[in-house]
Structure formats: structure tokens, C-alpha cells
Amino acid sequence: MSTNLYELTTQFQAAIDALRVDEETGEVVGFEAVDTLDAAFEDKAEAYAVAIKSLLAQAKAIHDEMDNLKTREAAAKRRAESLKNHLAQSMAAVGKDKIETSRAALSFRKSTAVNILSDVEIPDDLCKVKIDRQPDKSAIKKLLQAGELVPGAELVENRNLQIK
Template identity: 40%
Template sequence: MELYQMTEQFNELFDRFDEIDNYIPDTDEFGRYIDGNGEIIEDLEAFREKLRSAWFDTLVGLEAEFNDKAENIAVYLKSLYIEAAAMHDEEKTLKARRMVIEQRADRLKKHLIKSMNAIGVKKIDMPRARLTIRKNPESVIVDDELGFIRWAQENANMLLKVKLPDIKKAETKRLIQAGESLPYVHLDRTESLIIK
């Protein structure tokens, strides 16, 4: 049974609790209370107590089944988090190794370009590799970033990309908690699941 089905069963079960307290059984032709099988109910309150007891037994059984299901999901969640953490660690290791290899390749490539330029060779065509030195498109090299930004703000603002300022959420939270009324923001409390 799925968790959502169990949740529905819990809701139905709790709805039935009030029905048990207010339960009035059918009567036979003599006005005596009878149960669903047509058996005479001698003591209505004892019968209701029996129904309550069955209700509690059902609740305990459903709760145990729900707890087992929740535990299985929690164990699976823990294994997923462990697997994700291992992948994250492996990603960091692979990224570091990739960067070392890329840096080695870049240094070797620059050395090869320098050596080919030194002897005046722009193209080499061999069976396993073809090498060609070509001119790349021009790119902007910024010699003084702060100096250029100041100049552009005064003379050519369209050369700058402007970002929205970041909201200091911790400071904003502190002010709201202190009783400040701030527009366009509010505090919200979410829930999290702790699995140990």
C-alpha cells in the first residue's frame, strides 16, 4: 500500500471515530437494537466500547504499517543522500584532476605555438594530427578594471552590465523579528524532515 493510500485510510478512520460515539444501530420489529448481522445488542454502550476497541486496534495496525513504510523510505533516502554525497566528492576530485590536465594541455599548446612561431611554421600536416596556427578574433583585455568602470560610468554607461543588488536576508529577518514592518517581504516557516 502506498503512503497516500495510508493517509486516506487514516483520514477515513478518524472520521469514523465520531460516528462510533454517535452510533445508533438499527432495531428489529420489537424495537431491540441489532448489529449488521441481525444479532441483538443487549448493551448498547458495551457494543460501542467494542467498536471503539476495534477502531483502536485498526489504528495501531495502520500506524505500525505506516511507520514501517516511513522507515523503509527513510532508509532509502539515507542511501540516496550518501550516494549523492559520494558523487559530489567524486565530482570535486574529477574537476580538480580535469583542471590539472587542462592546465597541462594549455601550457603545452602555448609552448608548441611559441616553438612553431619561432621557426616560422604556421601549418604541419601529419598522418595522426594536423596543426594550424590561425589568428583569433580580437578580444578586449582590461588593464585596469576599476579605472575602466569609473570612466564608463561617467562617459559610456552602456559598456557596463549592471546587476541588481543582493538582499541581506539575515538582516531583513532580524528587523522583521524585532517588529519592523517592511513592505514586499514576510517571514515564512517551512518544515524539514530529519533522518538519522
């Protein structure tokens, strides 16, 4: 039966805690158990690392495929819009406002839209103002590293596991 990582960690910590030094000989007693558990722990860690690498590769492949599909989607939409414009121009050229067949119904509808000729001439009270406030983390980091106090921010040291 395979031991899981949690159990190995618990056993490893218990074996380390059980290490004793024989006062007569100065020999470390119980190190064999630590050695055995160390090898088992490293094997389990390797299995985890391989699984993580596999999942990250799968995630990258999915991401890449999503990018490809988005590109294909955009191309299909552009092509459809181009065909729609060409059909509209052709229908207008021959004087057709409506066509109905068993598979499609085509007609024009009227709509109105605002065309902005120059946005700088539009009065301010007719404009929306967007403010995008985001903390500048690199500037904040420099200040904190220089010993300055920045309200609402702190430096946190992380340990990031590298898997290669």
C-alpha cells in the same frame, strides 16, 4: 499485498475518526484498529526514510564524483594549454609557421586583443557597470522578527522533516 502510504494514511485517519467512547464503561472503542494501522504506518514511514537516505547518499556520491571530474577536467585543460604554449614557443624558435601531418595540422593565425593596463584610467563611458541586486534575507528576517513591516517579504514557518 503491500499497502501504499496514501492508503495507509487514509485508513489511519478513518480509524482515528471511528474512535468512540462507550458511555457506559468509559472505554475507548476501536483503538485496536488504530494500533494496528499505527504500526503499519511506522513501518512504511521507516521504509520511506531508508529510501530517502539512500537517494541522498547516491546524490552526494554523484556530486562528489562531479567535483572530481571537474578537477580532472581543469587539470587536463591546464596541461593541454601548457603543451600548446610550449609547442608554439618551439615552433617560433625554429622558424616554423605551419606543420601538416596525417594526424594534425598546426599553424599560426593572427588576432588582436585589447590589453587593459589600468582599468581605473579607462573613461566611465567605456566601462560596463554590473549591479547585482539580491535581497538580504538575514537582515529582512531580523526586521520582520522585530515586528517591522518589510514590503514584499513575510515570515513563513516551515516544518522540515529530519531523517537520520
